[in-house]
Amino acid sequence: MEQIIPPVSADTAWEIESFLLKIFEYGDYSFRSMLRGEYALTLGSCCFAALHQEKIVGVVVCLYPRQNPLAALLGLTGIEIPDTVEGTDFSAVVRGAEQPKDNAALITCPSPFGQWKRNKHGGREYRGVRTKRYTYVRDLNGPWLLYDNQRDPFQLNNLCNRREHSELQKELEGLLSQKLRQTNDEFLSGPEYIEKWNYIVDSSGTVEYLN
Numbered sequence: 001m002e003q004i005i006p007p008v009s010a011d012t013a014w015e016i017e018s019f020l021l022k023i024f025e026y027g028d029y030s031f032r033s034m035l036r037g038e039y040a041l042t043l044g045s046c047c048f049a050a051l052h053q054e055k056i057v058g059v060v061v062c063l064y065p066r067q068n069p070l071a072a073l074l075g076l077t078g079i080e081i082p083d084t085v086e087g088t089d090f091s092a093v094v095r096g097a098e099q100p101k102d103n104a105a106l107i108t109c110p111s112p113f114g115q116w117k118r119n120k121h122g123g124r125e126y127r128g129v130r131t132k133r134y135t136y137v138r139d140l141n142g143p144w145l146l147y148d149n150q151r152d153p154f155q156l157n158n159l160c161n162r163r164e165h166s167e168l169q170k171e172l173e174g175l176l177s178q179k180l181r182q183t184n185d186e187f188l189s190g191p192e193y194i195e196k197w198n199y200i201v202d203s204s205g206t207v208e209y210l211n
């Protein structure tokens with residue numbers, strides 16, 4: 001989570017007339033890299049802005065999807081947040097009462113489909129975490145990807161299972177396991193989820209697009 005405009009000041013925090021929310025969905029992988037047999041995981045994000053007197057007075061950008069913006073919207077409006085709402089209430093960051101934290105985002109692919117077919121492009125199920133600096137991912141066979149996004153922003157150098165990064169990988173694996181427990185994610189195979197949720201798919205595992 002990052003601030004790109006100073007947070008709402010104390011004298012305007014309770015005078016905000018409206019909120020602006022923009023979600024940018026970039027998907028979970030780079031198609032260009034996929035065609036080369038390489039994998040670069042990217043994230044979408046959501047941009048949350050508070051408006052006062054027709055001016056933007058605070059902006060917070062957070063990784064999508066685990067930072068559900070609904071919790072922050074409810075927090076800023078003073079509405080009680082139901083237990084069924086997932087994500088983090090970062091309204092205190094918008095108000096300036098707290099500093100942004102390096103909250104790791106959980107990234108998932110329950111079942112490969114569409115442009116990342118299992119039988120054509122090597123698509124696979126995975127779960128991962130993205131921190132401010134690192135991206136770590138494992139598939140059903142174990143650790144798969146580890147990138148240092150600061151030194152390797154294009155994710156060309158996979159550090160996974162290298163001895164010199166074993167402690168870092170262990171730490172990120174623990175963080176991922178914690179996220180999966182928090183979300184009750186059993187990390188099953190794609191076909192198991194398709195059967196569980198009664199999706200109708202073609203031979204590649206893709207839901208048919210009708211328009």
